[in-house]
Amino acid sequence: MLSHAENERLVRVGPGTPIGQLFRLYWIPFYLSKDLEPNGQPKRLKLLCEDLVVFRATDGKVGLMANACAHRGAPMMYARNEDCGLRCIYHGWKYDVTGTVVDMPAEPIRSRFKEKVRIKAYPCAERNGVIWTYMGPEKEPPPLPNMEWNLVPEENVNLSLRIQECNWLQALEGEIDSAHAPILHGRIDNKGSINQWVAKKDLRPTFECIRQDFGMSIAARRRFDEATLYWRVNQFVMPFYSLVPPQSKFPDLSGHAWVPMDDENTICLMFSYHPTQPLPQKTRQIFQDGHDGRETGHASKQAFAQKTPSAPYAEFWTKFSPESNFAFDYASQQTTWFSGLPGLWVQDAACQTGISPIYDRTTENLCSSDTGIVMTRRYLLEALAAYQERGIQPLGVKDPDIFMVRAVSLQLPEHERWADAGRRHMRAELGKDFGYEL
Numbered sequence: 001m002l003s004h005a006e007n008e009r010l011v012r013v014g015p016g017t018p019i020g021q022l023f024r025l026y027w028i029p030f031y032l033s034k035d036l037e038p039n040g041q042p043k044r045l046k047l048l049c050e051d052l053v054v055f056r057a058t059d060g061k062v063g064l065m066a067n068a069c070a071h072r073g074a075p076m077m078y079a080r081n082e083d084c085g086l087r088c089i090y091h092g093w094k095y096d097v098t099g100t101v102v103d104m105p106a107e108p109i110r111s112r113f114k115e116k117v118r119i120k121a122y123p124c125a126e127r128n129g130v131i132w133t134y135m136g137p138e139k140e141p142p143p144l145p146n147m148e149w150n151l152v153p154e155e156n157v158n159l160s161l162r163i164q165e166c167n168w169l170q171a172l173e174g175e176i177d178s179a180h181a182p183i184l185h186g187r188i189d190n191k192g193s194i195n196q197w198v199a200k201k202d203l204r205p206t207f208e209c210i211r212q213d214f215g216m217s218i219a220a221r222r223r224f225d226e227a228t229l230y231w232r233v234n235q236f237v238m239p240f241y242s243l244v245p246p247q248s249k250f251p252d253l254s255g256h257a258w259v260p261m262d263d264e265n266t267i268c269l270m271f272s273y274h275p276t277q278p279l280p281q282k283t284r285q286i287f288q289d290g291h292d293g294r295e296t297g298h299a300s301k302q303a304f305a306q307k308t309p310s311a312p313y314a315e316f317w318t319k320f321s322p323e324s325n326f327a328f329d330y331a332s333q334q335t336t337w338f339s340g341l342p343g344l345w346v347q348d349a350a351c352q353t354g355i356s357p358i359y360d361r362t363t364e365n366l367c368s369s370d371t372g373i374v375m376t377r378r379y380l381l382e383a384l385a386a387y388q389e390r391g392i393q394p395l396g397v398k399d400p401d402i403f404m405v406r407a408v409s410l411q412l413p414e415h416e417r418w419a420d421a422g423r424r425h426m427r428a429e430l431g432k433d434f435g436y437e438l
């Protein structure tokens with residue numbers, strides 16, 4: 001349980017809020033390269049409650065700037081994307097990707113006014129299909145974080161992006177909580193690989209957590225057989241990432257960046273990757289098309305329900321939302337899904353979204369399987385206090401290698417410590433395979 005004040009500290013992300021300031025110390029992944037064409041229509045988006053547009057200029061560079069023109073606030077989402085910049089349609093002011101005014105066609109030819117104004121713009125960087133931005137206070141941004149999912153070759157990764165209609169922390173807490181997985185995602189028919197999950201053998205895991213420089217390792221211990229324990233170690237990675245260990249049937253690593261669009265909506269950037277091999281075309285196809293008409297961990301092509309182009313992230317909203325009851329079907333609880341919800345991410349999203357976009361954590365009743373959630377909240381609150389009260393930034397802001405970490409699933413003899421046995425497997429290294437039997 002959190003006090004109202006603690007909850008507010010963790011969920012409000014706009015400029016000047018405690019966690020909003022902490023997030024702004026980091027590079028933030030917010031868009032996929034494939035979704036931006038050179039000279040294409042600027043896309044409106046929101047990031048940490050800021051109203052912005054993103055576009056790809058003629059020369060391929062990405063610009064991210066305020067949606068309000070610096071002159072008199074006309075919407076830049078209607079701007080003309082032309083010749084390496086965005087031109088406001090109201091009086092024609094044109095900005096380059098850095099936010100510099102390069103033309104003011106209605107001003108006297110000799111006017112130097114354009115040297116004095118800028119539009120708010122944030123630097124962007126692109127790596128392996130992901131666009132990142134830095135919205136922080138430093139003139140010189142820190143290095144991009146070294147995260148394995150964004151460093152392995154693009155053919156090893158499947159990326160997807162969708163908007164979920166709840167606060168970022170609800171979504172994060174859903175994915176670091178591995179007690180839910182064999183229950184919520186269970187099937188009552190005997191179909192699908194879920195029934196082969198090792199985690200299904202024991203629905204009462206015991207949790208152990210270890211504080212790390214990058215965040216929190218959250219280990220769930222389950223009985224495998226008389227002499228063996230099965231450990232699933234999820235990672236919370238600062239400031240808003242979760243990593244999920246592989247299942248034996250689908251040996252890929254996966255996870256999310258849960259990036260706040262605003263206080264009530266989250267940009268869910270999902271990655272699934274193999275550390276050393278290209279993803280089989282069939283796997284990629286299943287992620288993109290769904291599996292036998294149901295959703296996998298990734299939102300399928302059919303899941304999207306576009307909003308009008310003036311909505312932020314217009315192309316990334318889905319038909320599985322509170323408004324549609326996430327396609328909940330009570331009859332399917334009798335025949336197919338334990339949950340009555342059609343597929344993995346939809347089941348997660350329905351529970352994470354809960355009954356309101358911002359959950360009131362003063363009324364919850366936490367139990368032993370919530371240990372990882374409690375520890376993660378504490379980690380975040382301590383990081384906030386350290387930064388706000390003593391000016392200490394989290395270690396990963398300046399040290400990009402802290403993020404080279406993997407989630408692991410290990411079968412170990414009863415008396416072996418997971419932390420010792422798992423240490424080297426939890427360290428990500430480019431080109432290194434899992435290193436243990438899946």
Ligand code: FES
Pocket residue numbers: 069070071072073074088089090091092093
């Ligand atoms: S409002 Fe954009 S140029 Fe005037």
Ligand SMILES: [Fe+2]
Pocket residue numbers: 174180181184185348
């Ligand atoms: Fe889940």
